[in-house]
Amino acid sequence: MFKFMLIAVFALAACVGCGPEVVSTDGQTGPQTADQLAAAVSEERLEKLSEIVRSLRDSDSNMMYPREDAFLAAVKKAYPSQDMQNDVLLDGWGNPFVYTRYGDNRTYRLHSMGPNGTNEHGTGDDAPSRGGETIIE
Numbered sequence: 254m255f256k257f258m259l260i261a262v263f264a265l266a267a268c269v270g271c272g273p274e275v276v277s278t279d280g281q282t283g284p285q286t287a288d289q290l291a292a293a294v295s296e297e298r299l300e301k302l303s304e305i306v307r308s309l310r311d312s313d314s315n316m317m318y319p320r321e322d323a324f325l326a327a328v329k330k331a332y333p334s335q336d337m338q339n340d341v342l343l344d345g346w347g348n349p350f351v352y353t354r355y356g357d358n359r360t361y362r363l364h365s366m367g368p369n370g371t372n373e374h375g376t377g378d379d380a381p382s383r384g385g386e387t388i389i390e
Contacts, residue, residue, distance in 0.1 A: 288368055291345030295365040295380050298341050302350060302363055305331060317358040324352055344380070346370060351379075 305327050309319040319327065332338045344350055344365035351372050353362045367378035 291368065292380060294345035298344065299350065299363060299365065299380070301341055302328070302352075306352070306361060306363065315358075318354050318361045320354060321352055 306318060306324060309323060309327055310316055313319075328342060329338060332341050342349055344367075346365070346368055348366045348370045351362070351364055351366060351374075355361065362375055364375045365380040366372050367380050369378055371377070373379045
């Protein structure tokens with residue numbers, strides 16, 4: 254157990270500074286906790302994935318959001334190496350992002366399952382994309 258905790262601490266320490274900057278409520282910059290770092294990384298990756306979704310919608314003559322398979326194919330094209338795909342498709346807690354296209358094909362939800370790793374469909378501790386909006390039109 255102790256060995257695992259040490260490895261986790263070293264892994265987190267090695268990553269400090271490689272992610273986006275987090276500003277705490279008391280004005281301090283940099284990650285304050287592991288969850289804040291994970292949330293910041295997730296938000297950055299969600300924005301990259303949202304850009305891909307919007308690009309696919311904009312290229313569709315009917316302005317429809319892509320099916321999940323078309324979305325994943327576009328991610329693979331944008332990020333050719335498996336390591337890059339794993340980086341962008343996993344949230345800061347190591348869970349896959351959830352992409353849902355709704356029946357009208359004009360709305361979608363893209364979110365992180367958050368720290369508990371449970372898909373609560375954009376509620377609970379799930380981290381939605383684009384500043385709190387979970388359904389994007």
